[in-house]
Amino acid sequence: GAVVSQHPSRVICKSGTSVKIECRSLDFQATTMFWYRQFPKQSLMLMATSNEGSKATYEQGVEKDKFLINHASLTLSTLTVTSAHPEDSSFYICSARSQVTTYEQYFGPGTRLTVT
Amino acid sequence: QQPVQSPQAVILREGEDAVINCSSSKALYSVHWYRQKHGEAPVFLMILLKGGEQKGHEKISASFNEKKQQSSLYLTASQLSYSGTYFCGTEGPNSGGSNYKLTFGKGTLLTVNP
Numbered sequence: 001g002a003v004v005s006q007h008p009s010r011v012i013c014k015s016g017t018s019v020k021i022e023c024r025s026l027d028f029q030a031t032t033m034f035w036y037r038q039f040p041k042q043s044l045m046l047m048a049t050s051n052e053g054s055k056a057t058y059e060q061g062v063e064k065d066k067f068l069i070n071h072a073s074l075t076l077s078t079l080t081v082t083s084a085h086p087e088d089s090s091f092y093i094c095s096a097r098s099q100v101t102t103y104e105q106y107f108g109p110g111t112r113l114t115v116t
Numbered sequence: 117q118q119p120v121q122s123p124q125a126v127i128l129r130e131g132e133d134a135v136i137n138c139s140s141s142k143a144l145y146s147v148h149w150y151r152q153k154h155g156e157a158p159v160f161l162m163i164l165l166k167g168g169e170q171k172g173h174e175k176i177s178a179s180f181n182e183k184k185q186q187s188s189l190y191l192t193a194s195q196l197s198y199s200g201t202y203f204c205g206t207e208g209p210n211s212g213g214s215n216y217k218l219t220f221g222k223g224t225l226l227t228v229n230p
Contacts, residue, residue, distance in 0.1 A: 032216065043222045044158070044205075049217055107159070109157045110155075
């Protein structure tokens with residue numbers, strides 16, 4: 001099956017610093033990658049959609065300058081949380097959509113970010 | 117537009133059946149079902165694309181109604197491993213093709229007890 005990895009799985013950072021999260025599709029090429037945020041016991045909220053080689057499309061209310069997304073290749077997308085604050089603490093999950101099987105979307109294991 | 121999932125939670129004993137519903141006020145392009153265990157990422161279960169479609173196997177299956185506005189997930193003879201939160205993700209009229217994205221329901225917490 002399709003495998004998506006995410007790194008790191010957990011990160012603790014101090015307020016004001018930046019954190020980069022990587023998302024990789026390991027055994028397929030991803031036309032599109034998605035970044036979600038999930039609060040405890042809540043649904044998955046889409047933050048942005050990224051296509052390889054083009055600018056990410058952000059959902060309403062998501063700050064582009066705070067959550068920087070780069071989709072450098074068909075297997076790698078990164079999310080950088082800049083000038084992190086405690087309210088940015090959350091579970092961030094990426095997913096990837098296969099270039100071949102264009103309907104299915106596979107999720108990475110998630111990154112637990114804690115900002116102190 | 118967020119799909120509506122019901123019920124919000126269900127508790128079963130091992131071996132019992134459950135149905136989880138996902139509905140939208142507008143016709144959908146597709147419905148995707150996922151199961152998420154606590155602290156983990158969602159795991160893909162299945163996708164339904166066509167009106168009237170039924171998919172899956174004996175234990176876990178799903179249907180998509182003819183109008184493509186409602187999908188149901190059927191869990192038969194539940195096992196302890198079925199416990200988790202089930203989400204439906206929908207691809208709607210404004211989120212297809214080049215604007216593809218999934219909008220997820222609030223989830224249904226399923227607990228299977230021995």
